[in-house]
Amino acid sequence: MSSDHLCGECIAPGYHFDTARSAVAHEGIVRSRIHQLKFEGRIEWVPPLVELLETTCAGLPLPEIVLPVPLHLKRLKERGFNQSGLLAGELARRLGAPVSFNAIARKNRTQPQTRLNRKERLENVKGAFEIRRAQSVRGRRILLIDDVFTTGATLSECSRILKRKGGASEVHAVTVTRALLG
Numbered sequence: 001m002s003s004d005h006l007c008g009e010c011i012a013p014g015y016h017f018d019t020a021r022s023a024v025a026h027e028g029i030v031r032s033r034i035h036q037l038k039f040e041g042r043i044e045w046v047p048p049l050v051e052l053l054e055t056t057c058a059g060l061p062l063p064e065i066v067l068p069v070p071l072h073l074k075r076l077k078e079r080g081f082n083q084s085g086l087l088a089g090e091l092a093r094r095l096g097a098p099v100s101f102n103a104i105a106r107k108n109r110t111q112p113q114t115r116l117n118r119k120e121r122l123e124n125v126k127g128a129f130e131i132r133r134a135q136s137v138r139g140r141r142i143l144l145i146d147d148v149f150t151t152g153a154t155l156s157e158c159s160r161i162l163k164r165k166g167g168a169s170e171v172h173a174v175t176v177t178r179a180l181l182g
Helices: 028-040 043-057 073-079 083-095 118-125 153-164
Strands: 019-025 065-068 104-106 129-131 141-149 170-178
Touching: 019 028, 019 043, 028 043, 028 083, 028 141, 028 170, 043 083, 043 141, 043 170, 065 083, 083 141, 104 153, 118 153, 129 153, 141 153, 153 170
Parallel strands: 019 170, 065 141, 141 170
Antiparallel strands: 104 129
């Protein structure tokens, strides 16, 4: 995919982020490492995954604040950590940018997105997020971090809330991988 050849998901209307970038396709060793991090607690994979994120951020405007996609409190307790939070924290440190782990929260426990189609994903996350600290995002350029971009539903809904309720000026979404649908 290049700037003049967009995939079907990118052409679809309705995204609320300004840009979205992913380091690599969601396959092979990187997919395996994300699963190990997420489901086995293998946090030693955070630094190499952040290296991919760091490369992907090249050319983007410097963020004024870095935010992870939040997990619902119940899922956070089950897993013991938010993988996006670990990635965002390390990336923010490397970029020399502030990070906020509580500017936005997941207020509704949603179904896991893995087995849902695009329409179901959009509906699943609609209204799932809320602003907790609008003053930390108002008028600011946000770098929103997640591990995997599938349909963009979660990133778009977070971006919508950050802009409409929080007053963020820009939201740039960056993920480690991109699931290639089809």
